Amino acid sequence: MTELPADGRELRRVRRRGPWPRELLYRPTVxxxxxxxxxxxxxxxxxxxxxxxxxxxxxxxxxxxxxxxxVAALDADVVALQELDRFQERSGRADQARAAAEATxxxxxxxxxxxxxxxxxxxxxxxxxxxxxxxxxGPAGTGHDGEVPSHGxxxxxxxxxxxxxxxxxxxxxxxxxxxxxxxxxxxxxRDHPRVALAAVxxxxxxxxxxxxxxxxxxxxxxxxxxxxxxGWIADLPRPHVLLGDFNLMGAIPTATLRAAGLLARxxxxxxxxxxxxxxxxxxSHRPLAQLDHVLTAGLGPQPPTAVRAPRMPVSDHRPVLVxxxx
Numbered sequence: 342m343t344e345l346p347a348d349g350r351e352l353r354r355v356r357r358r359g360p361w362p363r364e365l366l367y368r369p370t371v372x373x374x375x376x377x378x379x380x381x382x383x384x385x386x387x388x389x390x391x392x393x394x395x396x397x398x399x400x401x402x403x404x405x406x407x408x409x410x411x412v413a414a415l416d417a418d419v420v421a422l423q424e425l426d427r428f429q430e431r432s433g434r435a436d437q438a439r440a441a442a443e444a445t446x447x448x449x450x451x452x453x454x455x456x457x458x459x460x461x462x463x464x465x466x467x468x469x470x471x472x473x474x475x476x477x478x479g480p481a482g483t484g485h486d487g488e489v490p491s492h493g494x495x496x497x498x499x500x501x502x503x504x505x506x507x508x509x510x511x512x513x514x515x516x517x518x519x520x521x522x523x524x525x526x527x528x529x530x531r532d533h534p535r536v537a538l539a540a541v542x543x544x545x546x547x548x549x550x551x552x553x554x555x556x557x558x559x560x561x562x563x564x565x566x567x568x569x570x571x572g573w574i575a576d577l578p579r580p581h582v583l584l585g586d587f588n589l590m591g592a593i594p595t596a597t598l599r600a601a602g603l604l605a606r607x608x609x610x611x612x613x614x615x616x617x618x619x620x621x622x623x624x625s626h627r628p629l630a631q632l633d634h635v636l637t638a639g640l641g642p643q644p645p646t647a648v649r650a651p652r653m654p655v656s657d658h659r660p661v662l663v664x665x666x667x
Contacts, residue, residue, distance in 0.1 A: 421553035554585030579639030
C-alpha cells in the first residue's frame, strides 16, 4: 500500500505481526535520497519480557518468531544484532541470525560466534572444546557450516557487501557484580570472549564500512576493546559506522575515540568520531541509560534524518534506528 502525502514523500506501509510501536508501521522515504536506515539491537536471544522488565514465566524454549518479527519490524537496510543464539535448546535450536536475515530480506549476512557452548538453565555455559571460539557463518556456500551450539553477533545487509572481516577479543580476567533480569540485587558474573564483525557495503553514495560490536561489561576492558577497532578497520573505506551494545554510557564512546585520536595524531588530521544517536536504551521497560550506540567517522557533521529507540516485545534493550546519508 502506497500513499502520497502533501509534501511529496512516499510512505511505504510495512505489514508486521505483533504489538509494534506506531512509528515502525510506516517508513518515510524520500525519492532519490541517499539515506540508509541502520539499526542495532541487543536481542537477548529473543527472550520476551513482561511490562515490568521480568522474563516471561515458564521454562519452555523460546521460539524464533518473536525475535524474527521484532527484527523485521525495524525495516532497516543494515542491522547489527547482539546476543544471538545458534542451535541453543533455550531458543528452540534455531539459527537465529539466518531466520532474522530471511525475514528482513537481507541478501547477505554473517554471524560470528563469540564462543561455542550450550546454555543450561540456572547454570553457566558448558563450553564445547571441539570448536575454536571464532567461527563465521553465513548463507549457504559461505563461511562455516558446523552445527555446534554457539552464542554471538550478526550483521545483516540489504545492500551489496564487498568484503567481510571478523576478529575476536579475549575474555577479561575479572568477574563483576551486575543486575540480571529476573533476579534481585546483583549477581557476580564472569564475562566471555567478544567479537567484532565488519562489512564493506556498497552504499547509495559509494562504499562505506559498517561494524557490529558487543563489548565487554567489565569497566576498562570494554574501553580497551573499543580502542582496538579503528586501527583494525583503518584500511577499509570510509565513512566508518560502528553499531552495537558497547556497555558504555552516553558520550563515553565518542569521547574515548576522540581522545585516542588526538593522542595518536601527528601532522595529518584524522576523522572525527560522532555520536549519531542520543537515546536511552536500557533497561527497555524504563530506559535510564544509553548502552547501544551508532558512531560514525568520515561522514561529516550532518545529522541523521531520523533517530528512534522504540520498545519491542523482546529483550531488555531497546533497538536504535538512524537514517544516514551513505
